[in-house]
Amino acid sequence: MHKTVLAIGAHYDDCIFGIPGILLQSLRRHDRVVILNIIGNYDNWAPTKGRGKQLRDTSIRLAREHGMEMRFLDYASMQFDVNAEARRAVAEVVAEVKPDVAFMLWDRDRHPDHEVAAMLSKMALRQPGMILGRDGVRAPGRIYAYDNGPGHTIGFEPNTFVDITPEWPAAMEWLGRLMAFVRNRPFDPQSPDAALMAKETLARYRGQACGTKYAEAVWATGAYPREIP
Secondary structure (H helix, E strand, C coil): CCCEEEEEECCCCHHHHHCHHHHHHHHHCCCEEEEEEEEEECCCCHHHCCCHHHHHHHHHHHHHHCCCEEEEEEEECCCCCCCHHHHHHHHHHHHHHCCCEEEEECCCECCHHHHHHHHHHHHHHHCHHHHHCCCCCCCCCEEEEECCCCCCECCCCCCEEEECHHHHHHHHHHHHHHHHHHHCCCCCCCCCCHHHHHHHHHHHHHHHHHCCCCEEEEEECCCCCCCCC
Protein backbone atom coordinates (compact mmCIF):
# COMPACT_ATOMS: atom_id res chain seq x y z
CA MET A 1 0.00 0.00 0.00
CA HIS A 2 1.13 3.54 -0.70
CA LYS A 3 2.12 5.54 2.35
CA THR A 4 1.99 9.17 3.39
CA VAL A 5 5.33 10.70 4.33
CA LEU A 6 5.70 13.92 6.32
CA ALA A 7 9.11 15.62 6.58
CA ILE A 8 9.46 18.54 9.00
CA GLY A 9 12.23 21.13 9.06
CA ALA A 10 12.81 24.53 10.55
CA HIS A 11 13.90 26.36 7.38
CA TYR A 12 13.03 26.17 3.69
CA ASP A 13 16.12 24.05 2.92
CA ASP A 14 16.43 21.69 5.89
CA CYS A 15 14.60 18.76 4.30
CA ILE A 16 15.98 19.52 0.84
CA PHE A 17 19.55 19.33 2.16
CA GLY A 18 18.98 16.59 4.73
CA ILE A 19 16.89 13.94 2.98
CA PRO A 20 16.09 14.86 -0.64
CA GLY A 21 17.05 11.39 -1.89
CA ILE A 22 14.83 9.64 0.63
CA LEU A 23 11.89 11.89 -0.27
CA LEU A 24 12.41 11.33 -4.00
CA GLN A 25 12.63 7.59 -3.37
CA SER A 26 9.33 7.70 -1.50
CA LEU A 27 7.79 9.53 -4.43
CA ARG A 28 9.10 6.88 -6.83
CA ARG A 29 7.16 4.33 -4.76
CA HIS A 30 4.07 6.49 -5.34
CA ASP A 31 3.87 7.62 -1.73
CA ARG A 32 2.36 10.99 -0.87
CA VAL A 33 5.13 13.31 0.33
CA VAL A 34 4.47 16.48 2.33
CA ILE A 35 7.19 18.84 3.55
CA LEU A 36 6.47 21.21 6.43
CA ASN A 37 8.77 24.18 7.10
CA ILE A 38 8.03 25.75 10.47
CA ILE A 39 9.64 29.05 9.46
CA GLY A 40 7.70 30.80 6.72
CA ASN A 41 8.57 34.45 7.34
CA TYR A 42 11.94 35.37 5.84
CA ASP A 43 11.58 39.14 6.03
CA ASN A 44 14.31 39.32 8.68
CA TRP A 45 16.80 37.10 6.79
CA ALA A 46 19.48 39.09 4.95
CA PRO A 47 20.10 36.80 1.91
CA THR A 48 16.47 37.08 0.76
CA LYS A 49 15.46 40.41 2.32
CA GLY A 50 12.62 41.78 0.23
CA ARG A 51 12.23 38.37 -1.50
CA GLY A 52 10.67 36.36 1.31
CA LYS A 53 7.46 35.62 -0.55
CA GLN A 54 9.41 34.67 -3.68
CA LEU A 55 11.51 32.27 -1.60
CA ARG A 56 8.38 30.53 -0.34
CA ASP A 57 6.83 30.48 -3.81
CA THR A 58 10.02 29.12 -5.39
CA SER A 59 10.35 26.43 -2.73
CA ILE A 60 6.75 25.37 -3.22
CA ARG A 61 7.12 25.35 -7.01
CA LEU A 62 10.30 23.25 -6.98
CA ALA A 63 8.71 20.74 -4.60
CA ARG A 64 5.61 20.57 -6.79
CA GLU A 65 7.76 19.95 -9.87
CA HIS A 66 9.05 16.87 -8.08
CA GLY A 67 5.53 15.77 -7.17
CA MET A 68 5.60 16.87 -3.52
CA GLU A 69 3.58 19.26 -1.43
CA MET A 70 5.42 21.92 0.59
CA ARG A 71 3.89 23.96 3.39
CA PHE A 72 5.09 26.83 5.57
CA LEU A 73 3.94 28.02 8.95
CA ASP A 74 4.10 31.76 9.71
CA TYR A 75 6.99 31.90 12.16
CA ALA A 76 10.23 33.84 11.63
CA SER A 77 13.73 32.71 12.58
CA MET A 78 14.43 33.09 16.30
CA GLN A 79 10.83 34.23 16.81
CA PHE A 80 9.23 30.92 17.81
CA ASP A 81 9.59 28.65 20.79
CA VAL A 82 8.37 25.41 22.35
CA ASN A 83 5.01 26.70 23.53
CA ALA A 84 1.35 25.74 23.27
CA GLU A 85 0.71 27.81 20.15
CA ALA A 86 3.60 26.37 18.15
CA ARG A 87 2.94 22.81 19.35
CA ARG A 88 -0.65 23.12 18.21
CA ALA A 89 0.33 24.59 14.82
CA VAL A 90 2.58 21.61 14.03
CA ALA A 91 0.13 19.09 15.48
CA GLU A 92 -2.64 20.47 13.25
CA VAL A 93 -0.55 19.58 10.20
CA VAL A 94 0.13 16.10 11.58
CA ALA A 95 -3.59 15.60 12.17
CA GLU A 96 -4.50 16.75 8.67
CA VAL A 97 -1.74 14.94 6.74
CA LYS A 98 -2.06 11.66 8.72
CA PRO A 99 1.51 10.48 8.02
CA ASP A 100 2.50 6.84 8.15
CA VAL A 101 6.17 7.80 8.22
CA ALA A 102 7.67 11.06 9.50
CA PHE A 103 11.07 12.72 9.50
CA MET A 104 12.26 15.37 11.95
CA LEU A 105 15.51 17.20 12.63
CA TRP A 106 18.03 15.73 15.07
CA ASP A 107 17.58 17.55 18.37
CA ARG A 108 21.19 18.55 19.13
CA ASP A 109 22.32 21.34 16.85
CA ARG A 110 24.34 24.55 16.79
CA HIS A 111 21.38 26.46 15.34
CA PRO A 112 18.67 27.22 17.93
CA ASP A 113 15.95 27.17 15.25
CA HIS A 114 16.83 23.53 14.51
CA GLU A 115 16.68 22.50 18.15
CA VAL A 116 13.32 24.21 18.74
CA ALA A 117 11.90 22.71 15.53
CA ALA A 118 13.10 19.25 16.55
CA MET A 119 11.40 19.48 19.94
CA LEU A 120 8.14 20.77 18.45
CA SER A 121 8.23 18.00 15.85
CA LYS A 122 8.87 15.32 18.46
CA MET A 123 5.93 16.43 20.57
CA ALA A 124 3.53 16.90 17.67
CA LEU A 125 4.46 13.60 16.03
CA ARG A 126 4.35 11.57 19.25
CA GLN A 127 1.19 13.02 20.80
CA PRO A 128 -0.83 15.01 18.24
CA GLY A 129 -4.17 13.99 19.75
CA MET A 130 -3.15 15.02 23.26
CA ILE A 131 -1.91 18.40 22.03
CA LEU A 132 -5.10 19.06 20.08
CA GLY A 133 -7.45 17.53 22.64
CA ARG A 134 -9.01 15.25 20.03
CA ASP A 135 -9.69 11.55 19.93
CA GLY A 136 -8.73 9.52 16.90
CA VAL A 137 -5.70 11.58 15.84
CA ARG A 138 -2.99 9.01 15.27
CA ALA A 139 0.76 9.35 15.45
CA PRO A 140 2.88 8.07 12.54
CA GLY A 141 3.97 4.47 12.81
CA ARG A 142 7.61 5.32 12.20
CA ILE A 143 9.58 8.45 13.03
CA TYR A 144 13.14 9.11 11.90
CA ALA A 145 15.53 11.95 12.77
CA TYR A 146 17.84 13.36 10.11
CA ASP A 147 20.93 15.54 10.37
CA ASN A 148 21.68 18.89 8.79
CA GLY A 149 25.37 18.45 8.09
CA PRO A 150 28.54 18.80 10.17
CA GLY A 151 28.25 22.59 10.34
CA HIS A 152 25.09 22.30 12.40
CA THR A 153 24.37 18.84 13.80
CA ILE A 154 26.02 17.64 17.02
CA GLY A 155 26.47 14.00 18.08
CA PHE A 156 24.42 12.39 15.29
CA GLU A 157 24.87 8.61 15.13
CA PRO A 158 22.59 7.15 12.45
CA ASN A 159 21.21 3.63 12.69
CA THR A 160 19.49 3.45 9.28
CA PHE A 161 21.15 3.95 5.88
CA VAL A 162 19.35 4.46 2.57
CA ASP A 163 20.98 4.05 -0.85
CA ILE A 164 19.97 7.15 -2.83
CA THR A 165 22.31 6.67 -5.78
CA PRO A 166 19.46 6.45 -8.34
CA GLU A 167 17.92 9.65 -6.93
CA TRP A 168 21.20 11.55 -6.71
CA PRO A 169 21.01 13.64 -9.93
CA ALA A 170 17.46 14.81 -9.21
CA ALA A 171 18.31 15.55 -5.57
CA MET A 172 21.28 17.70 -6.56
CA GLU A 173 19.34 19.60 -9.20
CA TRP A 174 16.56 20.30 -6.68
CA LEU A 175 18.98 21.61 -4.06
CA GLY A 176 21.00 23.47 -6.68
CA ARG A 177 18.03 25.35 -8.09
CA LEU A 178 16.90 26.31 -4.61
CA MET A 179 20.35 27.61 -3.65
CA ALA A 180 20.63 29.51 -6.93
CA PHE A 181 17.49 31.45 -6.05
CA VAL A 182 18.80 32.23 -2.58
CA ARG A 183 22.13 33.47 -4.04
CA ASN A 184 20.13 35.45 -6.63
CA ARG A 185 21.98 33.98 -9.60
CA PRO A 186 21.22 31.54 -12.43
CA PHE A 187 21.49 27.83 -11.74
CA ASP A 188 24.69 26.42 -13.21
CA PRO A 189 25.21 22.68 -12.64
CA GLN A 190 28.86 23.10 -13.69
CA SER A 191 29.49 25.54 -10.82
CA PRO A 192 28.02 23.88 -7.73
CA ASP A 193 27.06 25.93 -4.70
CA ALA A 194 28.85 25.34 -1.38
CA ALA A 195 25.70 23.63 -0.05
CA LEU A 196 25.82 21.11 -2.90
CA MET A 197 29.49 20.35 -2.27
CA ALA A 198 28.78 19.82 1.42
CA LYS A 199 25.85 17.54 0.60
CA GLU A 200 27.94 15.50 -1.85
CA THR A 201 30.71 15.07 0.72
CA LEU A 202 28.20 13.89 3.30
CA ALA A 203 26.34 11.59 0.90
CA ARG A 204 29.60 9.98 -0.26
CA TYR A 205 30.66 9.48 3.35
CA ARG A 206 27.35 7.84 4.21
CA GLY A 207 27.69 5.75 1.07
CA GLN A 208 31.14 4.57 2.16
CA ALA A 209 29.65 3.57 5.51
CA CYS A 210 27.10 1.26 3.92
CA GLY A 211 28.81 0.17 0.70
CA THR A 212 27.09 2.28 -1.92
CA LYS A 213 27.99 5.41 -3.90
CA TYR A 214 25.57 7.89 -2.33
CA ALA A 215 23.51 7.40 0.81
CA GLU A 216 21.50 9.30 3.37
CA ALA A 217 21.41 8.21 6.98
CA VAL A 218 18.73 8.70 9.62
CA TRP A 219 18.17 7.70 13.22
CA ALA A 220 15.13 5.49 13.82
CA THR A 221 13.47 6.73 17.00
CA GLY A 222 12.00 3.28 17.67
CA ALA A 223 12.97 -0.35 17.16
CA TYR A 224 11.18 -0.94 13.87
CA PRO A 225 11.12 -4.42 12.29
CA ARG A 226 12.88 -4.86 8.98
CA GLU A 227 12.89 -7.68 6.45
CA ILE A 228 16.26 -9.28 5.79
CA PRO A 229 16.51 -10.77 2.27
